[in-house]
Amino acid sequence: xxxxxxxxxxxxxxxxxxxxxxxxxxxxxxxxxxxxxxxxxxxxxxxxxxxxxxxxxxxxxxxxxxxxxxxxxxxxxxxxxxxxxxxxxxxxxxxxxxxxxxxxxxxxxxxxxxxxxxxxxxxxxxxxxxxxxxxxxxxxxxxxxxxxxxxxxxxxxxxxxxxxxxxxxxxxxxxxxxxxxxxxxxxxxxxxxxxxxxxxxxxxxxxxxxxxxxxxxxxxxxxxxxxxxxxxxxxxxxxxxxxxxxxxxxxxxxxxxxxxxxxxxxxxxxxxxxxxxxxxxxxxxxxxxxxxxxxxxxxxxxxxxxxxxxxxxxxxxxxxxxxxxxxxxxxxxxxxxxxxxxxxxxxxxxxxxxxxxxxxxxxxxxxxxxxxxxxxxxxxxxxxxxxxxxxxxxxxxxxxxxxxxxxxxxxxxxxx
Amino acid sequence: xxxxxxxxxxxxxxxxxxxxxxxxxxxxxxxxxxxxxxxxxxxxxxxxxxxxxxxxxxxxxxxxxxxxxxxxxxxxxxxxxxxxxxxxxxxxxxxxxxxxxxxxxxxxxxxxxxxxxxxxxxxxxxxxxxxxxxxxxxxxxxxxxxxxxxxxxxxxxxxxxxxxxxxxxxxxxxxxxxxxxxxxxxxxxxxxxxxxxxxxxxxxxx
Numbered sequence: 001x002x003x004x005x006x007x008x009x010x011x012x013x014x015x016x017x018x019x020x021x022x023x024x025x026x027x028x029x030x031x032x033x034x035x036x037x038x039x040x041x042x043x044x045x046x047x048x049x050x051x052x053x054x055x056x057x058x059x060x061x062x063x064x065x066x067x068x069x070x071x072x073x074x075x076x077x078x079x080x081x082x083x084x085x086x087x088x089x090x091x092x093x094x095x096x097x098x099x100x101x102x103x104x105x106x107x108x109x110x111x112x113x114x115x116x117x118x119x120x121x122x123x124x125x126x127x128x129x130x131x132x133x134x135x136x137x138x139x140x141x142x143x144x145x146x147x148x149x150x151x152x153x154x155x156x157x158x159x160x161x162x163x164x165x166x167x168x169x170x171x172x173x174x175x176x177x178x179x180x181x182x183x184x185x186x187x188x189x190x191x192x193x194x195x196x197x198x199x200x201x202x203x204x205x206x207x208x209x210x211x212x213x214x215x216x217x218x219x220x221x222x223x224x225x226x227x228x229x230x231x232x233x234x235x236x237x238x239x240x241x242x243x244x245x246x247x248x249x250x251x252x253x254x255x256x257x258x259x260x261x262x263x264x265x266x267x268x269x270x271x272x273x274x275x276x277x278x279x280x281x282x283x284x285x286x287x288x289x290x291x292x293x294x295x296x297x298x299x300x301x302x303x304x305x306x307x308x309x310x311x312x313x314x315x316x317x318x319x320x321x322x323x324x325x326x327x328x329x330x331x332x333x334x335x336x337x338x339x340x341x342x343x344x345x346x347x348x349x350x351x352x353x354x355x356x357x358x359x360x361x362x363x364x365x366x367x368x369x370x371x372x373x374x375x376x377x378x379x380x381x382x383x384x385x386x387x388x389x390x391x392x393x394x395x396x397x398x399x400x401x402x403x404x405x406x407x408x409x410x411x412x413x414x415x416x
Numbered sequence: 417x418x419x420x421x422x423x424x425x426x427x428x429x430x431x432x433x434x435x436x437x438x439x440x441x442x443x444x445x446x447x448x449x450x451x452x453x454x455x456x457x458x459x460x461x462x463x464x465x466x467x468x469x470x471x472x473x474x475x476x477x478x479x480x481x482x483x484x485x486x487x488x489x490x491x492x493x494x495x496x497x498x499x500x501x502x503x504x505x506x507x508x509x510x511x512x513x514x515x516x517x518x519x520x521x522x523x524x525x526x527x528x529x530x531x532x533x534x535x536x537x538x539x540x541x542x543x544x545x546x547x548x549x550x551x552x553x554x555x556x557x558x559x560x561x562x563x564x565x566x567x568x569x570x571x572x573x574x575x576x577x578x579x580x581x582x583x584x585x586x587x588x589x590x591x592x593x594x595x596x597x598x599x600x601x602x603x604x605x606x607x608x609x610x611x612x613x614x615x616x617x618x619x620x621x622x
Binding site for chain 2: 223225226227228229232233235241242243244270271274277278303304305351352354355358382385386
């Protein structure tokens with residue numbers, strides 16, 4: 001502390017030439033010390049208190065992760081979580097799209113048959129209770145373990161088929177071995193080998209093995225002078241990553257429309273306008289046909305920290321308080337897509353779905369017919385957009401993958 | 417000023433305390449954690465690319481640290497999950513960055529896995545994003561009348577390349593791209609990772 005000669009107000013007294021400021025012992029005033037000590041105590045207390053809060057936050061995160069990973073317990077819960085989105089909670093199916101389980105020939109054939117269907121999925125036409133369906137049933141071989149498949153198959157056999165057989169996990173393990181790598185059941189025609197006295201099943205249409213046009217295959221895997229290869233961004237299997245979408249299994253009509261929209265500037269994305277400007281109509285059609293026919297296992301996982309239960313609610317029931325209809329009412333049961341207008345959402349990359357919902361809400365994507373998605377996205381709060389994106393990522397991919405595709409995903413390393 | 421010794425001692429004490437709390441203790445804490453499963457050391461080419469990244473100063477515009485959803489919508493932008501300490505074990509010097517003039521790059525190899533995209537972008541960002549303010553790096557490339565068998569030709573729309581001939585990537589551009597493609601921290605966070613969970617939700621009562 002320094003002291004200067006007291007000044008009389010109004011009159012400026014300059015210190016003399018030989019003036020030296022000096023220090024003397026001047027204690028810090030007591031109140032200041034008290035305040036400092038009080039602040040110190042307060043700070044420490046806050047720190048200790050927030051320590052608690054951190055533990056709670058960690059517990060919250062871990063609980064959330066556990067909820068995302070743990071499969072539901074018990075046959076009924078497993079059925080609600082995995083099957084009811086398509087076959088409906090009462091097993092009645094969806095007219096013309098998903099066959100009923102209630103009293104179906106396959107449920108009646110017992111849990112062994114149901115388990116084999118679960119392990120491989122079904123592709124191609126099938127006749128159930130007098131109606132023919134031509135959809136795709138995903139394979140649950142990756143999503144469910146032996147015990148879960150056993151539980152679920154026994155439950156379905158008992159509730160819908162009226163049987164009493166109970167399948168053991170060991171038997172499922174046996175079945176899994178026999179069927180590993182065999183791809184989807186080729187419609188009711190192939191399933192007839194499992195189930196005795198099945199009514200006549202529609203024949204499997206001969207797959208036109210047209211083979212991929214080399215010009216299209218070049219575009220996909222090598223690119224050309226002014227276009228990067230599709231696979232270099234969308235992945236060797238069209239599986240996508242982060243905000244680059246999964247293309248495998250989107251309908252041909254939808255892909256064609258999007259590519260035209262990118263080219264004409266009706267949908268905005270710098271990467272894709274660059275690419276689409278280099279494509280002609282024939283190339284677009286060829287690419288769309290290729291990706292629409294591609295069957296690839298899901299590589300998407302919930303990643304946005306969304307609330308899966310809330311996401312499921314929005315997808316299945318919508319939220320009328322917000323004026324949001326159920327997503328699946330347009331996008332099909334389990335989000336497998338309907339016709340050319342309503343794209344598949346199941347197994348789509350969550351960051352991509354969230355980015356599209358945000359783009360509609362912000363007016364950046366405005367090419368959907370009748371502005372259907374604009375209003376829905378605007379109505380959804382940010383947390384709900386994340387929740388529904390994560391939920392969609394947790395669904396199995398439809399159509400079920402071919403064995404070759406699975407092998408290539410496991411092999412990993414694409415040279416692209 | 418006549419009590420030098422206590423002054424110096426106190427100053428050294430404060431310094432030692434800071435070193436202990438800010439350098440040594442965190443160092444010990446971090447050293448106990450294994451390298452996360454799924455994170456590979458950089459290959460020789462990727463390390464060369466990393467040196468390019470450092471010396472070209474990409475860090476001045478790009479961070480490498482995605483934030484958790486309660487801080488910023490990074491996961492929704494496709495920038496990846498919030499990073500943890502273990503993600504940086506092979507990064508010396510780290511390129512965390514403070515500026516986000518451009519997007520975060522810690523997971524750019526996942527969302528943009530295309531080598532040819534990166535070459536076009538490094539040669540001329542405005543060939544893709546008309547509005548981009550990222551500098552072009554033409555000196556990582558050379559113009560040739562005709563591409564040799566070993567050359568990687570850059571995909572360019574009309575108007576961005578030379579009048580005639582092609583643009584091919586120099587080794588430096590290929591190295592840098594290899595590094596960018598190696599940026600992938602999408603493996604699951606290790607169980608015991610040091611991570612910032614933020615604080616509990618106030619509403620959920622705690």
